[in-house]
Amino acid sequence: MDRTPTTRFAIFWGCTIPLRLPWIEVAARKVLPKLGIEMKDLPFSCCPDPIASKALDHTTWLSLAARNLALAEEKKYDILTLCSGCFETLKIAQSELQDKAIKKSINDILKPIGREYQGSIRVFHIVQWLYEEYGLENLRQMVTHPLTFRVATHTGCHYMRPADILHTDDPVYPEQLDELCEVLGLEPVDYPDKNLCCGVGVGLVDRDITQELILRKIEGVHRAKAEALVAHCPSCIQTYDAGQMMLYKSRTASITPVPVFHYLELLGLAMGLNANAFAFEEHRIPIPEPAVRI
Amino acid sequence: MSEVKKDVTQEKNEEVDSILNELEALAKVVAPCLECTTCASACPVFQSDSQRNPRRLLNRLGRREFEGLLDEVDFWWCGACYSCEAHCPQGVPLAHVFFRLKNLAFHTGKPIPKLVLRTGETLRSGFLIPVKKEITEKRHALGLPDPVCPDTKEIETLLDATGFSGRIIQSRKLD
């Protein structure tokens, strides 16, 4: 990209990162400024989540999303999300609110709390921003300490589906995260069940299925001889990180646990940040020393 | 395509047209289905549990077998990953239809899965996860500021205005 990327953002943290996986927030607060991003915190609420909340009442879901969008719009900020779920919610909400009748009825609901959404801001996902706005070439130039291990990428679902609204990566065979890893010097591998959903959504009704899906993913990672899993969605990361712990506690078969990284951690290390800058000790699956080349 | 999705997801007033009209509209949406099975083949839930087949449920909808459809609990097994829609060669928006069925179930007082209901209840605090002392302490230990919270009055006003709060209280649990 020759044009200057947008860098002034209201950061949409969501719920999971600040309240369950604060180590992702630590990584983000260290790495994003190095990419030139100005980070603003606004009193957002839950996006609201695109699985449970959306299943209950659609108007409520849309109203809460519209309130979040309106908050950023009022202060004239574009939104940068770090969670795929938040990204999906805000983008779908924006798309539905393009209909004048729907926008009017939602704004009527927002009026008593003094908010109005007009539709003038943009919503980005951090991976999308890195790939489309910042660009692989610029990213490559920021890498001073290339990482060289075999990594299994997990893009998940809500980053690129539903495709006709999100327009980010290929909806069934995404490769952007792999390219972003290659730029850091990593070797992203093809592995069985690479595009398998983490299963957090169905976990609301049936945890056994989620466990099956986690197991399949981890087995696939091992069979391709990758050393770590890298993802960017906090829901997926929690599912694999904390989920593996619960899995090994409840099963008799022993499987070597696979450490789970957030992409920003690897990006930060490759940009020369010391491992101490991050909170690796907060990961449930320990990060083995050799995997973290300081 | 987006026109079809608007039909599916556009929220009507609380004075909803009869449920049958809604289901009829959804039946039209799934009409292009050729029963090729690609959606089920792609569904991670069906891959793990052959009892939960997204295609079969929607075929019942397509055949206008509306009797007892909302009492079926299978649609709660949809994890909203959209794999089905992304693979469907006829462009049937399955995940959108499942959301609509869930909405209708909620609105007509059918049992809701426990964890989903709890999410709805916690939403009132502004987040999915309640902000407890342990997490604020952890954040401080990591050098992070306090989480920025929304004005809960605003959230509560919104949830009351849409009737959400009332319906949550009335909803029954699905075990």
Place this chain on the structure above:
Amino acid sequence: MSRPESNIRIGVFLCGCGRNIAATVDIDKVAEKAKTLDDVVFVDTNKYSCSETGQASIRNAIRENKLNRVVVASCSPKLHLETFKATTVSAGVNPYLFEMANIREHCSWVHMHEPVQATEKAFELVEMAVAKARLLEPQTEPKVHITPKAMVIGGGVAGIQASLDMADAGYQVYLVEKSPTIGGIMAVLDKTFPTMDCSICILGPKMSDVKSHPNITLMAYSEVKEIKGYVGNFKAKILRKARYVTEDCTACDECTSVCPISVPNEVDGHLSWRKAIYMPFPQAVPSQFLIDTEHCHGVNPISCGKCRDVCREKGADCINYDDQDRVEEIEIGTIVVATGFKPFDAARIPEYGWGRYPNVLNTLEFERLFNASGPTEGHLVRPSDMEQPKRVAFIQCVGSRDQRFNAYCSNFCCLETIKSTLLIKEHWPETEITVFYIDIRAFGKGFEELYHRAREEGVRFIRGRPSQIQEEPETHNLRVFVEDQNENRFISPEFDMVVLSIGADAPDPDVVPIPLPRGADGFLLEAHPKLKPVDTASRGIFIAGGVESPKDIKESVTQASAASIRAAQLMAKGEVRIEPIFAEVDASRCTSCGTCTTRCPYGAITIQEKKVTPAVVNQALCEGCGTCAADCPEDCIRMRHFTDEQILEQVRAGLKNHPENKVLVFACTFCSYGGADLAGVSRMQYPTNGRVIRTMCAGRVDPDFVYEAFQLGAGAVALTGCHPQDCHFISGNRFAAKRETRIRRWLDKQGIDQERFTVEWISAGEGKKFQNMMTRMSEIAEKFAKSRKKVEKPVV
């Protein structure tokens, strides 16, 4: 009714078309009203005007009432214009004094629930036709000579068959093929269904016949770069690409053993290598090597020279480094386009792993593996380890029946797979074969029997369409993820090899150097889906084989023979009549500005000396699009049979009553008018506000027509034509599009809402698009009509 001052005697014939028109339009009422129109002296109704009885009654009426203008209100002129012109002639009246009103495709069929408005509209359409008929003039059709030579573009089985048929009938044929050999896809297949004949064995003799036929000039490794002219008189420029090997080549193969360059062999689906100097396959025709200059070091002795050296050593000396591309010009009377379909690129479906996993093949690669002259001499082995696969899966409908790629069914894939399974079973009966399908389409002769044989031989058919294929990293085996619909359970069986049964993709946009209309699916469009399956909208140009739609060998051959006789009919007559729709320049008013010469893509209008001599039209070259007339600044070009006055009278007639509610549509004969017809044939309903005026080309539409319409108070106006690359008259729609800016500026000046005017490109295959446009513009016209009632403004 007749007027004493006029000697025009118009007869109007309303057709009920059985119930097709009569069920919605009250034709008796329309007939009564038609009697009141000026110069209409006779009105009648018929149940089936196009039938023998119907035509006879029209003929008699013309004679008895001494009619000198005839209007038939019935179906689309695209269907029966010629029929009724012949009727008119048989009654002794010049066929160009005949006009049609389309009250079926454009009225009764699209307004089925609004009989009152439809009847009203039918009358107005009749009124418009009468308005034009009043001004019609007799014309004579000039005859042109037809060159008794044909060009066939494409040397696959369809092109080969067409060439042989026409050559055997005594005509000279030029067969032009892009690749170095003829034979197409059929030449590289192993066996054909349903008889399991060896493909090249049955095609080979035909290929040799082509080479040795005295009437066929084979131009292989050549491309048609330009086609000019008109039916009977085409001129084509053919690029003969340099082979660097002369015709003396005996295919001894010595050169390949010394050539240092190896290149992936495209004939084998890149599963094997060939040299830079090569012959595509042993049975190639012409049986001649060639040098692939893209990969050769360089055709000169300094860069390499090994092939020429060894050729000279052997005493042949048939490698010529001084060969050059050259352009040959030929003159032909007819053209058959048989360039085939494109195999679907399975890489577009990344979740199936083609191109990523070595043991996932597509149909063509599989055929080559099986072929005795293929990369493994017919041994079925897996690319990853050259081992014979014990478990093979076939996946159907790859790229077909899929909204994301091609919505249509590709016709041959089901039988292609069934045939392949039987071939495997024949050689290695212990192989486990599974076919994953949605439906098995075994519609042709002998097809169902072959399907049964496959089942009897133990081929497993599982109904289910896989969502993905994953590779087992250690073994390179493949796992197919699918719901076994019969068993209602998810299965992920493992296979040693998976074959993707790919379908057909539409031909490339530039497959021939003239614009031929295409359907919405991208394939070349036939003139009529039922009755003219191998004609195109361009007289003298025919289509056959996969270029028209996906099909197997038998149907390709059938169409090729059909196209041959259609072409031979023209060539046999020796001459053909040309429609007398040309431009005429009023030399007294022409200022020789030269604008018209820049509008004509046929070079039909020329000026000897700019600003001095008037423009002159070559009637033989003029195709009658009218683009020159519409842009002539002096308005001194007159289009026969589509004059300015004739069109303006139609505009006035159409907008006589309640113009504010009306949508005036200008439609071009070959595309948008056809699209409107298709909407009718498909019974797509839309509001009754539209009034269509037919011109030959969108380029005919002078901005003055649009201004007149708005000045008369039209609610909305639509200018429609072919898609940008597809104009039947090459560039007419481009010039029509350029006028849009001028027209919109005028609308601004007049204070007319921009949305009341639209320019739309609608192909003959896009009925839905026409329906959508009519619905949209009718809403806009209604909105305008309502707003006028409020403000009570006088007509502009």
